[in-house]
Amino acid sequence: MINFTLLGAGRIGKMHAKIISEHEDANLVNVYDVNQEFASQVASDNKANIAKSAMDAVQDENVDAVLIASATPTHTEYLIMSSEADKPVLCEKPIDLDINKVNECRDRISGSTNLIQIGFNRRFDKSHASLKQAYSNGEIGELEKIIITSRDPSPPGLDYLNAAGGFFRDTTIHDFDLSRFILGDDPIVEISAFGDNLFDENAKIANDFDTAMFILRSKAGVLIHINNSRRAVYGYDQRVEIFGSKGMMISGNQTPTSVRKYTDTHTSSKEPIYNFFIERYEQAYKDQLNEFIASVKSKSKSKVTFEDGRNALILANAAYESQNNKKVVSIDFS
Template structure:
C-alpha cells in the first residue's frame, strides 16, 4: 500500500456517488474502481471520477491494486459483501445498517470473527464536528456527570413510498443513527428501552407497509443515565439534527446548521435565519469527509476503526428492543433481544 488508499466502491446510488466524490477529493484516498448491478450507474460513476467500471463485485475483491472497499449498496447486500471483503483481506467501510435481520448480523459477526481486517460501519454522525465536540466536552468534564441526553432527529420530508416499503422500518432505518449516537455519547450501554411510535404524517402509507413516521424512544443505562430520541419523518422547517447533554455542572448543545450566518430583523420578525442545511448530504458534509479520513487512517496505521462492526450490531439490537417495546407496550431489557 502506498501513501494513498486505493478504494473500490460497491454501489453507485445516492450515497455511493457522494462517497465517490469525497474519496477522490480526500488527500489520503483515491477511487480505483466501482461496481453497481446497474451498469449505467457503474459507468457514470467511473466516467465522472476516473475509475475502472467493473462487471462483477469479485473483480474488486480480487484486484491487488485495490487496498480497501466501501460498501454503499442496498442494505440486504451488506453482510455478504462484508464477508467477501474480509475473506479477500480488504478493509471495509460499510454503510449502515449491516443488515435488517439481527440473526444475519450475528452470523456475519461469527463468520468474520477470526479476522483482524478492519470493518468500519458508516455511522457518519459520530464525525460531525458539533456532535463530536459535545462528546469531547463531556469527556473533558466540562459539564460534570452526564444525567440526560436528548437526541432530536427529524427529516425534512417523507422519503419516497418505495423507499419506505423496503427500509426495514423507522427504528432500523432512521433511528439506527440515533441509537449509535446515544451509545457514542452515553459512555455506557443502554440496558432498558421503551418506545412509542405513531402514524401521524402519512397514516395510509404507514398502515399499508406496517411502519411508523413519528417516534419517541427512551433508554436508560445501568447507572441510571437517561436518553430520549425524538424522530419524525417530516419537519416542515427542515432537517433537524440536535444533541443536548444535561450534566451535573451544566448543559451542552450541538445545534442545527444554516448555510450561512445571516440573521434578518424587521418589524415582523427578529433573528430570522436561512433554512437549515437541506438534508444529510449537506448537513453532514464534514462528517462524511472526516469518516473517509478516519477509515484511511485506521487502514494505513494498522489500527481498528473507531466505529466498528460491533457498534453496527449493537445499534440494531437497540432497534429490536424498541420494536419489542412497541409491540408489547412495555419497558424492554436489552438483554431480552440479544
C-alpha cells in the same frame, strides 16, 4: 495513497465516490453496482473503472480498501467477501436488518483481523463529537440526560419505505448509535418505544411509522430521550443536548451561513437550516473517511466497529419489541 473499490452507486454511493475522488490520500479505482447505468455514471464522473462483478472489484490487486454503499441486504455478503480478501472495509449502516444475518456474518469474520468501520457518520460531526469530548473532560459533571431530536425534512416514497426495513432500524439506528457513542462505557440497559402514524399515508401502507419517541436508560442511570419524525417543514432537524450536574451543552441546527435578517416582519431571522443529510453531515462524511484512511494506513483498530453496528441493531429490535408489546424492554447485547 489508498485505492478504493466502491460497491453501490446509488444516492449515498455517489456521494462517497466524490469524497474519495477529492481526497488527497485516496483514489477511486473500481465501481460496481447491479444497476450498470448507475455504475457507469459514477465511474465516469470520478474517472474510475466499471467492475464486472463485486468479486472482481474487491479482489483487484490494485485495490487497498472497499467502501460498501449498496442496498442494505447486500452488506453482510460484501463484508465477508472483503474480509476474506483482507481488504479493509468501510460499510454503510445498518449492517443488515436481520440480527440472524448479522450474527452469521460475525461468525464468518470472527478469525479475521481485517479492519471494519461502520458508517455511523454522526459520530464524526464536529458539533456532536464536541459534546462527547466535553462530557469525557468532566465539563458537564455527572451526565444525567441525553436528548436527541432527529427529524427528516419530508417522508420518503413508498418504494423506499417498503425496502428500508422500518423507521427504527433504518433511521433511529443513527440515534441509538449516537447515544451509545456519548455514553462510552456505560451500556444502555432498557428501552421504551412509541411509534405513531400521524401524517404519512405511505407509512401506513408500508406498516411503518412517521413519528416516534423513545426513552432509554443506561446502567449508570442516564436517561436518553430520542425523538424522530419523517417530516419537519423547516428542514433537517438535528439537535443533541447533554445535561449534567455542572451544566448543559447543545449541538444545534446549522445553517449554511450565520447571516441574520431584520425586517418589518421579523426581529431576527436566519436562512433555512440544511435540507437533508448530504448537506448537513458533509463534514462528518469526510471526517469519517479521514478516520478510515488513517486506520488503514496505521493498521490501527476501528473506532466504529462491527459490534457497534450489531449493538445499534439490537437496540432497534428491542424498540420494536417495546412498541409491539407496549412494555419496557431490557437490553441484551450478548
